[in-house]
Every structure is written in C-alpha cells, then in structure tokens.
Amino acid sequence: SQTIHQWPATLVQPVGSPLSLECTVEGTSNPNLYWYRQAAGRGLQLLFYSVGIGQISSEVPQNLSASRPQDRQFILSSKKLLLSDSGFYLCAWSVGGGANVLTFGAGSRLTVL
Amino acid sequence: DQQVKQNSPSLSVQEGRISILNCDYTNSMFDYFLWYKKYPAEGPTFLISISSIKDKNEDGRFTVFLNKSAKHLSLHIVPSQPGDSAVYFCAASGRVGANNLFFGTGTRLTVIP
DSSP states (O other): OOEEEEEOSEEEEOTTOOEEEEEEEESOSSOEEEEEEEOTTOOEEEEEEEEETTEEEESSOSSOEEEEEETTEEEEEESSOOGGGOEEEEEEEEOTTSOSOOEEOOOEEEEEO | OOSEEOOOSEEEEETTSOEEEEEEEOOTTOOEEEEEEEOTTSOOEEEEEEETTOSEEEETTEEEEEETTTTEEEEEESSOOGGGOEEEEEEEESSSSGGGOEEOOOEEEEEEO
C-alpha cells in the first residue's frame, strides 16, 4: 500500500533563517506531488506541484521554492523565512496522469518568530 | 479570492442526528467536487466526491448533494457519530488532474454524545 511521510512535524524558526521540509512517498511510481499551505483562517492553498523529477510548477509567487530530486521525494525550501510564512504545510500525492483525489501527509506546522 | 467558500466555521450536532455541512463556489467551470475530513495533527483524508453530471452521491452514512444552478453543495452525515468530529473541507476542480483543486476554509463538526 502507498504511504506518505512528511517531516518535521513541527518547526519554530527565526525570521531570516532557511527552511527545508521533506516529503517522501512509498508504494507508488511517478506520482504527482503537491505542497499545500493552510494559513490561519484560510483554506488549503496550492503552492507547488510536480508531475515528474525536476518538473516543478508554482501556483503563487512567494518566498518559497520546491524541488523534486527523486521520483518520490519532494522538498519545500526557503532561503530566508518571513513572518508570513508561518502556517501548516501539507504534502500530498495523486496518481500520475490526472486524478483529483489527493492523499495527504500528516503536515508540518511552521512558526516563524 | 476564495472560489470555494464554507461560511460556517463550526457546527455542533447531537449523536444520532443529521449533520449538514454546506459549501458554495463561484466558478461555473468547476465540474468535480470533493469532501475531505481532517483530524487534529493529521492530513486531510478523502471522504466522498461528486461529478457535475450528478446531483447526488451516497456512500454509507455520507451523502453529497450538488445544486449546479445555485453553485452549492452539501454533505449530509446520517446518523452522526462522535467519531465524525473533525474539520471538513470542501474542494472543487475544473478538470481532470488535481493540480487545480481549490479548497474551502473548512467547517469544524462536533458530534455531542
């Protein structure tokens, strides 16, 4: 069966520090991979998605970047965090080739102070 | 700009009664709708979906109704159980492929024993 792992679960970082959130998927090949963020009082906002290694699409301009160095690995990064980057970050995957049902990881709560 | 709206942030229901969660959308191009359920410290999990060619889809205690003319969908849970207590997210998509899945802000359901 497929599983998705996301870490760290919680993170408290000072403004201006770097960020790296990691996500891996097991039990499937060539998945579509996604990073979502939920800010306080907001819905889940799609940040990045990837349909293959090295292929990243950004949905909103921001202080963050994403990379997919391996088929089942997706990384969310920032060189310098802003206060507004605080939120709950969720990695998700779906079947490659087009599918609407996402399977989410447990999430990473980031607090920028 | 929220294209998918859940105007009730919370809902409390007695065990055994019906829970009705509502969702409105603004984009008439949306043709696939989903509900996700989220427990604390976990990622959302897929619950039920409906395509725009239908007006009702049922899965056990869960039924989703779609009113395209009103751009409104609802999730009915009958009978409600304490284990249903969670945050419910409505989501919508305009085409096959989850990279454009738009989420609402969620409704917290509390089922009182």
